Amino acid sequence: MNIFQTFGFQYPLFLAAGAIICVVGFLYYFFRKQEENFVEYKLLAEVYKRNNYLYNLFLTLCFLMTFLFFVYLANPYMSEQTQKIKRNGIDIEIVFDLSYSMIANDILPNRLQAAKSVLSEFISQVENDRVGLVLFSGKPFQSIPLTYDYSFIESFISDLEIDTINQQSSQLQGTAIGDGLIVASDALSREENEREKVIILLTDGEANKGIDPELALKYIKEEGIKVYTIGVGKQGDTTIELPTYGGFTQRVSVSGVDEEILQKIASETGGFYGRADSQESFQKILSTIATLEKKEIETQSVELQSSLRFMVLMLMLLSLFPLIYITFRVQIGNISQK
Structure with a gap:
């Protein structure tokens, strides 16, 4: 008996779409923040002016959450193929x-x-x-x-x-x-x-x-x-x-x-x-x-697929907690400044 395990996505187009959106979003922010008229960046910079590290972490988590959302839609799975070989x-x-x-x-x-x-x-x-x-x-x-x-x-x-x-x-x-x-x-x-x-x-x-x-x-x-x-x-x-x-x-x-x-x-x-x-x-x-x-060799194959969506959902929740923490910390910091 041979057992083979493979990893894949049921809807890989969602994964490709998520990767494209994240890459385009990153390039958009990277190049536009160089421009003085990029209002969104000025506002974010004002909000996170006391801690540039938190600002970068916040953006990274946002991109990660977006990408994980598309990974969830792509439905990742682990496939286990059991091959029974009967040799006569x-x-x-x-x-x-x-x-x-x-x-x-x-x-x-x-x-x-x-x-x-x-x-x-x-x-x-x-x-x-x-x-x-x-x-x-x-x-x-x-x-x-x-x-x-x-x-x-x-x-x-x-x-x-x-x-x-x-x-x-x-x-x-x-x-x-x-x-x-x-x-x-x-x-x-x-x-x-x-x-x-x-x-x-x-x-x-x-x-x-x-x-x-x-x-x-x-x-x-x-x-x-x-x-x-x-x-x-x-x-x-x-x-x-x-x-x-x-x-x-x-x-x-x-x-x-x-x-x-x-x-x-x-x-x-x-x-x-x-x-x-x-x-x-x-x-x-x-x-x-x-x-x-x-x-003669007789081969019987049985394939079982198990979805990994639950694991992706758990990663999204884990990423959500630091986002909430950063948001509250920034808000408290801005209130204390006032």
């Missing part, structure tokens, strides 16, 4: 693959670090949207519920490592894409509001654990949730070095992205699929998503 933000669940294959270095420095870097930049540009995070490998975890705390999300993402999910357990190994989508969908569906709901899925493999992504897709479509899918890494299988007991490493072959199912999920929910085979392409995909999900 969206709810975003990021479904982030943390399986072992994310340490592959076909994207430098590796898939995980590239994804973290680009995601943090994406979060830093989000406004008015709630963002949640689901991490998954062999099982999904709702790591961050929907929130506006973008700094916390960025900090959390920057600390992510492969062992954030303890994949020493066989139950947590693998790639449960369908489960991750279901957890994200449930989190979005629980929110009873009119905000658009979006899932951004980042994965570098094919589903080999849990619910079939095809079944998850049916549920997502019923909930009306849009899904953007991002395949991380270059095409084809790749190998990674996994640590083993005793400080040794083991070379393991991992399959590539199942582009067919990712494309199907995206197209049938109104999103799109993008392949991030470099940090630049990754960044471009997320920038495109941010552009497509721009929010």
Whole structure:
């Protein structure tokens, strides 16, 4: 909500007329008092001969009263405009693959670090949207519920490592894409509001654990949730070095992205699929998503005007008191002289 205050006059022509009359009156007295035949000045000078200061003050107050009278007629007012801005933000669940294959270095420095870097930049540009995070490998975890705390999300993402999910357990190994989508969908569906709901899925493999992504897709479509899918890494299988007991490493072959199912999920929910085979392409995909999900802004303005005539009237009364005082003082002074 924004509040703007402005000052104005309802009838500015009265103000202009008052200013012109006061200026003309001042010039009239200033130049005519130089002339010996200016009777009015001689009379005033005679009346105020003992105190030239009172004479000047009397004239100043007369001009001020005249000008304030025209200000009163011009009806000054203070306008307060309240602007209510309603931004139709969206709810975003990021479904982030943390399986072992994310340490592959076909994207430098590796898939995980590239994804973290680009995601943090994406979060830093989000406004008015709630963002949640689901991490998954062999099982999904709702790591961050929907929130506006973008700094916390960025900090959390920057600390992510492969062992954030303890994949020493066989139950947590693998790639449960369908489960991750279901957890994200449930989190979005629980929110009873009119905000658009979006899932951004980042994965570098094919589903080999849990619910079939095809079944998850049916549920997502019923909930009306849009899904953007991002395949991380270059095409084809790749190998990674996994640590083993005793400080040794083991070379393991991992399959590539199942582009067919990712494309199907995206197209049938109104999103799109993008392949991030470099940090630049990754960044471009997320920038495109941010552009497509721009929010509409609805603005409502309410303007209230309050008249300031009462304040002007009070100033006129305050100016009237010294005028009365000067008049009485001069009259008493003239009587005492006699």
